[in-house]
Amino acid sequence: MFWNTLALAIKEIRRNLMRSFLTVLGILIGVAAVITMVTLGNGATAAVSERIASLGSNLLMVRPGQRLGPGRDSAGAPPFKLADAQAIENQIGGIKAIAPTVSRTITVVHLANNWSTSVVGTTRDYFTVGNWRLAAGRVFNEAEQRSGKAVCVVGQTVRANLFGSENPVGSTIRVGRFTCEVIGLLVSKGQASMGMDQDDTIVMPLRTVQRRITGNQDVRMLLVSVSDGTPTSVVRRNIESLLRERRHITASEDDNFNVLDTREIADTLSGTTQVLTLLLGAVAAVSLLVGGVGIMNIMLVSVTERTREIGIRLAIGALEREVMLQFLIEAVVLSTLGGLAGVLLATVGSIVLTRVMEVPYLFNATINILACAFSAAIGVIFGYFPARRAARLDPIVALRHE
Amino acid sequence: MGDGNSADAPLIELIGVTKTYGEGAAALQALRGVDLRVEQGEFVAIMGPSGSGKSTVMNIIGCLDIPTTGSYRFRGMAVERLSRNQRALLRRNYLGFVFQGYNLLARTSALENVALPLLYRGESVSRRHAAAREALAAVGLSDRESHMPSELSGGQQQRAAIARAIVTHPAVLLADEPTGNLDTHRSREIMELIATLNRDRGITVLLVTHEPDMAEYARRIVRFVDGMVESDRPRMEPA
Numbered sequence: 132m133f134w135n136t137l138a139l140a141i142k143e144i145r146r147n148l149m150r151s152f153l154t155v156l157g158i159l160i161g162v163a164a165v166i167t168m169v170t171l172g173n174g175a176t177a178a179v180s181e182r183i184a185s186l187g188s189n190l191l192m193v194r195p196g197q198r199l200g201p202g203r204d205s206a207g208a209p210p211f212k213l214a215d216a217q218a219i220e221n222q223i224g225g226i227k228a229i230a231p232t233v234s235r236t237i238t239v240v241h242l243a244n245n246w247s248t249s250v251v252g253t254t255r256d257y258f259t260v261g262n263w264r265l266a267a268g269r270v271f272n273e274a275e276q277r278s279g280k281a282v283c284v285v286g287q288t289v290r291a292n293l294f295g296s297e298n299p300v301g302s303t304i305r306v307g308r309f310t311c312e313v314i315g316l317l318v319s320k321g322q323a324s325m326g327m328d329q330d331d332t333i334v335m336p337l338r339t340v341q342r343r344i345t346g347n348q349d350v351r352m353l354l355v356s357v358s359d360g361t362p363t364s365v366v367r368r369n370i371e372s373l374l375r376e377r378r379h380i381t382a383s384e385d386d387n388f389n390v391l392d393t394r395e396i397a398d399t400l401s402g403t404t405q406v407l408t409l410l411l412g413a414v415a416a417v418s419l420l421v422g423g424v425g426i427m428n429i430m431l432v433s434v435t436e437r438t439r440e441i442g443i444r445l446a447i448g449a450l451e452r453e454v455m456l457q458f459l460i461e462a463v464v465l466s467t468l469g470g471l472a473g474v475l476l477a478t479v480g481s482i483v484l485t486r487v488m489e490v491p492y493l494f495n496a497t498i499n500i501l502a503c504a505f506s507a508a509i510g511v512i513f514g515y516f517p518a519r520r521a522a523r524l525d526p527i528v529a530l531r532h533e
Numbered sequence: 534m535g536d537g538n539s540a541d542a543p544l545i546e547l548i549g550v551t552k553t554y555g556e557g558a559a560a561l562q563a564l565r566g567v568d569l570r571v572e573q574g575e576f577v578a579i580m581g582p583s584g585s586g587k588s589t590v591m592n593i594i595g596c597l598d599i600p601t602t603g604s605y606r607f608r609g610m611a612v613e614r615l616s617r618n619q620r621a622l623l624r625r626n627y628l629g630f631v632f633q634g635y636n637l638l639a640r641t642s643a644l645e646n647v648a649l650p651l652l653y654r655g656e657s658v659s660r661r662h663a664a665a666r667e668a669l670a671a672v673g674l675s676d677r678e679s680h681m682p683s684e685l686s687g688g689q690q691q692r693a694a695i696a697r698a699i700v701t702h703p704a705v706l707l708a709d710e711p712t713g714n715l716d717t718h719r720s721r722e723i724m725e726l727i728a729t730l731n732r733d734r735g736i737t738v739l740l741v742t743h744e745p746d747m748a749e750y751a752r753r754i755v756r757f758v759d760g761m762v763e764s765d766r767p768r769m770e771p772a
Binding site: 135139146439442443445447450451453526527530 | 617623624628640652654
């Protein structure tokens with residue numbers, strides 16, 4: 132009986148192909164929307180985590196001023212000095228590397244090309260802390276660092292804008308009012324979170340930048356890489372208490388610096404994208420529900436249209452539940468077909484959209500199965516009422532129906 | 534289903550059957566106390582003007598409706614006490630219907646239409662099709678198996694409908710104005726077919742008609758007037 136009814140339902144669907152397709156469209160779009168939204172959301176979450184990881188692993192960023200936020204002000208806070216970095220490195224355990232940095236946006240020129248970029252003054256540890264690798268040349272050595280020699284390592288974006296595809300190592304560029312030799316080229320890291328281009332950078336010894344660009348001994352940010360296996364929270368607390376001491380902050384005063392944990396940023400951002408994913412998925416689920424109403428609508432029309440047919444079936448001895456099953460199966464077949472087509476569309480759509488949005492495509496089996504099961508359930512729920520209506524028809528009345 | 538004393542009981546027995554539609558002032562009494570017995574193998578024509586209750590009595594005999602009062606016994610079984618589903622099973626197993634408007638499923642081949650009642654008996658596809666072919670052959674439509682109802686003439690559609698009614702080998706064939714939409718020539722062909730089924734297969738036939746010519750094929754004529762049996766007598770033997 133079941134297989135016969137299934138065959139009957141498929142025959143009925145094929146008989147009204149156009150209408151069946153339009154009915155299914157609601158479910159198809161709903162399922163496709165839910166799956167695509169969730170897949171894109173997962174991809175975005177993964178992308179955010181990945182990009183934050185590319186900033187460096189177990190990274191703490193120490194900056195003067197209170198943590199940014201409403202009513203917080205970093206203007207009055209005194210900057211760090213190189214000695215602060217040395218103190219942290221010497222007095223606190225569990226630190227793999229620490230890089231004091233100061234940066235400025237400045238225009239650099241090579242021949243006829245000029246480019247405004249971020250010039251970072253730092254130590255050799257910067258490359259360790261930031262997971263930077265060299266594509267060509269070398270980084271500056273201890274001697275160059277101490278003497279503040281005019282040498283620099285350039286990022287891929289700077290290379291592209293000043294040198295095109297040429298190898299920049301050995302050339303000289305003009306940075307503000309001085310000339311600087313390019314000794315190394317960094318490997319590309321790509322976009323960082325929030326649209327920052329990490330490759331748009333020039334790295335020089337800290338001394339060089341302090342002397343020739345900023346003109347003071349200030350250090351604007353300390354990048355601290357924590358050793359593997361050491362909890363960042365412990366290191367963070369130690370750094371905080373050491374800095375409070377060095378900056379003569381009394382117990383009643385707030386910190387006039389802040390320590391940022393990249394993992395914390397990662398958690399916050401991926402949390403945000405996950406909430407957004409959920410929200411988009413929920414909106415898409417509403418469209419799936421609307422698709423279900425569409426199925427109910429068309430099934431009701433179908434019952435009315437086929438009243439006479441139902442009358443014939445009842446007259447020749449079909450039981451109520453057999454008629455009910457016929458219409459219920461028809462609704463479920465319709466909605467399930469819509470669900471399967473939706474999965475296909477979502478797969479294609481997700482692959483294309485993840486490419487466009489440059490986030491990774493992650494196949495999520497759970498949401499695919501869930502969406503399919505949900506669409507079948509919608510068939511049962513929204514098919515039940517029309518099916519019951521068909522089964523309860525009075526055969527005499529139904530046979531007289533025009 | 535308890536069969537009771539089916540061996541002795543008449544096939545169809547109506548005892549003081551009344552049928553009232555609606556309630557109160559708007560109530561319409563379609564049947565006002567009908568007694569009728571039909572034995573196995575009879576060919577009964579039910580005649581009468583419109584509104585005389587002949588269709589109502591057919592619906593009751595066909596187990597599509599139940600009496601308001603009185604009793605309808607099919608093989609001794611009180612049908613009014615059966616549930617909707619039990620009555621459906623009775624129709625499925627013992628009754629075949631032929632309607633004035635043919636009532637074939639549109640966009641469904643003659644073969645599939647005829648095989649339809651067997652679907653509800655849970656027969657396999659091959660057995661359904663074999664039985665349907667046999668029934669179509671019996672009504673002379675062997676060469677029209679794959680035709681859709683819209684591709685068949687009125688007479689052919691009614692033949693297909695008769696094939697659908699007899700495919701289950703029913704005890705009773707209920708024909709409600711089967712020739713109402715057909716011309717005289719086609720009508721005679723259909724009536725010949727029904728008479729043959731009655732004679733050769735022993736199928737009990739109840740025929741509702743208002744055309745005396747068609748009633749001539751029956752062996753017993755029951756006249757209804759105002760919801761009551763006016764006369765019930767064997768057909769006058771033709772010359």
